[in-house]
Amino acid sequence: MTDYARLLPLAQEAVDLAHDLMRTLQPGALTFKGDRDMASELDFAIERRVRDHLAAKAPDIGFLGEEYGSSGDNSTLTWALDPVDGTVNFIHGSPLCAISLGLVHGAEAVLGVIDLPFLGTRYHAARGHGAYANNRPIHTNGVTDLKDAVVAIGDYAVGSEANRKNTERLAITEQLTRHVQRIRMHGSAAIDLAWLADGKIDAFIMLNNKPWDTAAGVVVAREAGALVVDVDGAPHSMDAVATVGGNDLILPPILTLVQRSLARAEPDRGAQPSPT
Known part of the structure; x- marks a missing residue:
């Protein structure tokens, strides 16, 4: 290696x-x-x-x-x-x-x-x-239940197709308000991923992925014990369309919440809930 x-x-x-x-x-x-x-x-x-x-x-x-x-x-x-x-x-x-x-x-x-x-x-x-x-x-937190989790989300969209994109983001936010302890929007993917690694937040959701935003943070988070995946649950890479992270216990329910929210916001999108 x-x-x-x-x-x-x-x-x-x-x-x-x-x-x-x-x-x-x-x-x-x-x-x-x-x-x-x-x-x-x-x-x-x-x-x-x-x-x-x-x-x-x-x-x-x-x-x-x-x-x-x-x-x-x-x-x-x-x-x-x-x-x-x-x-x-x-x-x-x-x-x-x-x-x-x-x-x-x-x-x-x-x-x-x-x-x-x-x-x-x-x-x-x-x-x-x-x-x-x-x-x-540094190491990620060991939170096991959504009700105890502080979850950071990426910025709402601006520019082209912002209304459609924000329909999805708002659907996720609405579901998070029902299930997690608190929601945070820091305005920096690098900070979110670093703080996921450092245990300052418990999960991170961003419906976006630009290498300059995520490359450093993804490896920092992973080396601290986080799992970082695409919206379909596949391992995150620079080709991913989204960035979702958490520890191995909190990520599955977070990912299911994201997938279900996207399916409800746009039924034709094709995102299907993963089994729990």
Whole structure:
């Protein structure tokens, strides 16, 4: 098995550079990418800095960033960066934002570094080496019943087909209100997956999957003991359409709730409840 941990020092270096920029610079001018979707000047600056650093140190590894897309010609290993995960939070002065740098082998997340610059915490993991918060080993919670679970959900949709997409998200939210202890929306997939790993939440549901959003968080969560799957229950990969995570006891009822909610919201979607 490939030892991806050998690339952790390089990933940490790159995130150090991003951390310094995020802590010292203002968001700057905003670029609107669509309906209520924007990137700050700092998003672009961080991505350029990290991309250039990694290209110089590891030119054989490809790169995928949220703002500038792909570079490099490598179909095996690719860095996946969200320079500011939670841009809306960041530009509003909220500390709930993150730098998320993952490494993807084919379609599988194998290494991740998630830095929370305004909360003083950095998460990292490499496949087979465990997950850590500020070098402290972390593990998921052992919650076994939905009524005791704190569940984080991804943002509601904006832009194209937002109404249809939010019908599904609202159906899931409505069912969660009936069964779980609390619902949280933090506005950052990287934070949600890191906090799932660290036991701060018990499950995570996002009807979306972009590699820059999820690559780092998926490997951190898995190395902490979480199961992370697609909406149909298949193991999560960068090709998945959704991101659902929890421990091995809480995930089955969460997944069933999600599938039933989707079926009710859009009967023709084809999502079928799994047996319980």
